[in-house]
Amino acid sequence: MTGSMRGPAQARVTISSRCRDPSCRGRLRMSITRPGTDSTQCPRCGAPFQIDADAELAETGRVRGCTVCEGGEFFIRKDFPQRLGLLLVIVFAVVASVFYFQERIVATFATLAALVVIDAMIYLFVARVTVCYRCRAEYRGVAYNPGHASFDLATSEKYDSASRG
Ligand SMILES: [Zn+2]
Ligand SMILES: [Zn+2]
Numbered sequence: 001m002t003g004s005m006r007g008p009a010q011a012r013v014t015i016s017s018r019c020r021d022p023s024c025r026g027r028l029r030m031s032i033t034r035p036g037t038d039s040t041q042c043p044r045c046g047a048p049f050q051i052d053a054d055a056e057l058a059e060t061g062r063v064r065g066c067t068v069c070e071g072g073e074f075f076i077r078k079d080f081p082q083r084l085g086l087l088l089v090i091v092f093a094v095v096a097s098v099f100y101f102q103e104r105i106v107a108t109f110a111t112l113a114a115l116v117v118i119d120a121m122i123y124l125f126v127a128r129v130t131v132c133y134r135c136r137a138e139y140r141g142v143a144y145n146p147g148h149a150s151f152d153l154a155t156s157e158k159y160d161s162a163s164r165g
Contacts, residue, residue, distance in 0.1 A: 012031060012032075012033075012061075012141050013031065013032045013053075013057060013058075013061050013063075013139055013140065013141045013142050014029060014030065014031040014032070014139075014140045014141055015029070015030050015031070015032065015051060015067060015068065015137055015138065015139055015140075016028065016029045016030075016137070016138045016140070017030075017049070017068050017135065017136075017137040017138070018135075018136065018137075019042040019044060019045060019047055019049065020047065020049065021042070021045055021047050024042060024044050024045040024047065026042045026043055026044030026045060027043070028040060028042060028043070028049050030049075030051060032051075032053045032057060032058050032067075033058070034053075034058055035053050035054060035055040035057070035058040035059070036052070036053065036058075037050055037051065037052045037053075038050070038051055038053065039051075051067040051068055052067050053067050054067075057142075060143055061141060061142045061143040062142065062143045062145060063130050063139050063142050063143075063145060063148075066132040066134060066135060066137055067137070068132065068135050068137040069132060069134050069135035069137070071132045071133060071134030071135060071159070073132075073133045073134070073155060073159075074130050074131060074132055074133065074139075074145075074148045075130075075131055075133060075148060075149060075150055075151040075152060075155070075156075076128050076129070076130055076131070076148050076149065076150055077128070077129055077131060077150065077151060078122065078123070078126045078127075078128055078129070079126055079127045079128060079129045079140065080122055080126045085122070088115070088118065089115065092111055092112070092114065092115040092118075095111050096108050096111040096112050096115075099111060127140065128144075130142050130145070130148055131151075133155055133156055133158075133159045134159045
């Protein structure tokens, strides 16, 4: 939101999470400026919210464990609304099929090619978010971690059943 000028050595990680109160689920946002515990309040219900950042996260921006729930598994997703992405695909598919039924084959392929280009642009330029499987806290501005992959349903279900039981 704010113009964040990031120094070369100083990582600036922001965490966004949900209120622990299941009837509230207000959005909380914190940035990590130093190692150790830090606390804030839920903007909706005022419940206290605490995180515990290790030195590695504060200094290098590398996520090892979740500061909110101590979960250790994360996935990476693009910081781009999935619904908007889906809408783009639908709009382009409709336009392409209109061209197709008008037998404007060049226009059909140009439309599909444009979609591929847009998809590639999103892939290249949209920032990535690291998300905790267990509590769905989102970490922005973190260092790339090769141990984190994209969303895996089996891993996610493992945490779903654990929280139910
Ligand atoms: Zn709350
Ligand atoms: Zn977590």
